[in-house]
Amino acid sequence: MAFSRYVALGDSFTEGVGDPDPTRPNGLRGWADRVAEVLATRDPDFGYANLAIRGRKLTAIIAEQVEPALALQPDLVTVYAGANDIVRPTVDLDALAEEYDVAVGKLASSGARVVLFTAFDPGSGGIYAPIRGRFALYNEHVRAIADRHGATIADSWRVAQRLPHGVTANDPRLWDVDRMHLGPAGHQLTAMMVLDALGVAHDLQPLPLPDLPTLSRRERLRADAAWTRGYLAPWIHRRLTGRSSGDTVEPKFPTIGRVVSPGGE
Known part of the structure; x- marks a missing residue:
């Protein structure tokens, strides 16, 4: 599978927060840049845009990024929206899913390959454990939207299947020090997950993980x-x-x- 114009939409996850690179705009690399780097090796005319901005909720992502993305005439679009809504004290996930469905429909009708993400499984411990059910409900909406519009799923909920032996999705070595964003190793695994979902061959490997300190x-x-x-x-x-x-x-x-x-x- 070859793509020539890739546009990434979303929030901090797609902007690349947690994966620092002072040589790049916003001082960030991130999984979307890593995916683009692989795709660029397959097409000398490959182009990439990243419209994601940290902190954006789903409605803002749709309002600010979908039409500009369509104007760029992409043949590949990745979208991750909703994480900043899930963690709010109250949220109507059913209403958000209706908005998301319309936006994904617009993107898919352009002829672009659309990739959607499930949220990761926060597990039974950690700061997101009390709202684990929201994560699961959000994911069911995402899967249904993908089915309706023929979108590809990058399945973060099941990412444990591709983790190194003995590593879980909540392993602090995959996360930034803020415990809210992926670190470089997490972004690398996400890039691998996206490329695999697209059926794109690549040479990416998990980044080495340091030993966990005993505290x-x-x-x-x-x-x-x-x-x-x-x-x-x-x-x-x-x-x-x-x-x-x-x-x-x-x-x-x-x-x-x-x-x-x-x-x-």
Whole structure:
């Protein structure tokens, strides 16, 4: 399968937050860039745009990114929207799914191959465990939307099937220090998942993972307290004040252009 014009839509997940690269716009690489790098090796005229902006909820992603994406005439579109809605105190997932369905229908009717994502399984522990049921319901909506419009599913919920032995989806080595975004190893695995879902051959391999440190109970509590002060409290404050981490952020690659090689080469 070959593609010549790829446009990525979404929020921080697609923008690449957690996968730093100071040589790139917004200082980020991310799974979508990694996918584009592979696809570019198959077509010398390949072009890539990334319209994703951190903090965006589903309605904003649809309103701000779908029409600009269609104007770029892509033959491949990836969309991940809804994660920032799921974690709000209250959310009407059925109503959001109706919006999502219409937007995916527009993208699919353009003739582009559309890739949708299920949310990862937060498991029975961790900060998202209390709303695990929301994640599962969201995923059922995504699967139904994909069925209606012939979209491809990149199945994050089942990503454990491709993880190295002994590694779970909640393994901290796959996540950024903020515990909310994937780290480089997580972005690499996501890129592999997307390429596999598309049937695109690639040479990507999981990134090496360091050994997990053994922490005492006191050290874990100290680390949790530091994370609460440094990441959770600011996130809650933004929610309470109606602000977003993406309020002053622009898309990394707003138009179709040449793919940036690793390291900015």
